[in-house]
Amino acid sequence: xxxxxxxxxxxxVQKGGISIINCAYENTAFDYFPWYQQFPGKGPALLxxxxxxxxxxxxxxxxxxxxxxxxxxxxxxxxxxxxxxxxYFCAASMPGYSSASKIIFGSGTRxxxxx
Amino acid sequence: xxxxxxTPKFQVLKTGQSMTLQCAQDMNHEYMSWYRQDPGMxxxxxxxxxxxxxxxxxxxxxxxxxxxxxxxxFPLRLLSAAPSQTSVYFCASSPRGGGGTDTQYxxxxxxxTVL
Numbered sequence: 001x002x003x004x005x006x007x008x009x010x011x012x013v014q015k016g017g018i019s020i021i022n023c024a025y026e027n028t029a030f031d032y033f034p035w036y037q038q039f040p041g042k043g044p045a046l047l048x049x050x051x052x053x054x055x056x057x058x059x060x061x062x063x064x065x066x067x068x069x070x071x072x073x074x075x076x077x078x079x080x081x082x083x084x085x086x087x088y089f090c091a092a093s094m095p096g097y098s099s100a101s102k103i104i105f106g107s108g109t110r111x112x113x114x115x
Numbered sequence: 116x117x118x119x120x121x122t123p124k125f126q127v128l129k130t131g132q133s134m135t136l137q138c139a140q141d142m143n144h145e146y147m148s149w150y151r152q153d154p155g156m157x158x159x160x161x162x163x164x165x166x167x168x169x170x171x172x173x174x175x176x177x178x179x180x181x182x183x184x185x186x187x188x189f190p191l192r193l194l195s196a197a198p199s200q201t202s203v204y205f206c207a208s209s210p211r212g213g214g215g216t217d218t219q220y221x222x223x224x225x226x227x228t229v230l
Contacts (some may be wrong), residue, residue: 005158009155032216034218041223042217043119043205043221044158044218045220045221049216081229089157089158093216093217106157107206
């Protein structure tokens with residue numbers, strides 16, 4: 001119930017195309033869903049996040065779509081650029097700040113954008 | 116602010132050797148944690164701390180020790196290195212407890228190889 005399942009493991013998209021990464025969770029106690037972006041040789045960094053009371057959040061070319069009933073959420077990258085090539089992690093977090101084990105990461109997706 | 120810093124960037128050990136991975140943050144964050152990143156496994160929590168003098172185990176604690184004597188520093192000790200500990204290690208900090216809407220700030224990572 002603590003798992004966050006992420007797919008695909010790797011993804012190749014042509015420049016200008018749409019990149020889509022999917023995640024699913026089981027535990028309905030999760031109430032915050034961030035995405036982290038990691039460039040080679042760097043640590044992950046927060047990209048965008050969503051609460052389950054909205055179905056979509058958009059920041060520039062990055063959009064999170066959230067389906068509460070299906071317990072699924074996805075990251076869409078519009079007009080994908082070579083600079084978007086990175087590893088993307090979805091995550092799910094529970095409310096409260098008293099325990100560290102309340103953020104669970106997906107297994108990651110290595111995205112490559114071909115020029 | 117330097118954010119979260121980690122040393123060394125790379126390390127090669129022989130089986131049975133011990134070493135300490137250093138982590139420091141200058142953001143006055145209460146919460147710090149250690150993750151390991153392995154291909155297809157995502158980010159797995161090793162140990163965490165919710166404040167100076169307080170530490171606890173995460174998902175994969177065996178073979179690792181931590182201590183938190185100051186707010187700024189959170190070293191990770193490998194007691195007797197094994198090839199299974201070959202991985203990339205990330206230290207992270209966040210302002211509060213790591214859960215909820217807290218943003219995790221990651222260091223640049225330490226790539227460890229155990230021969």
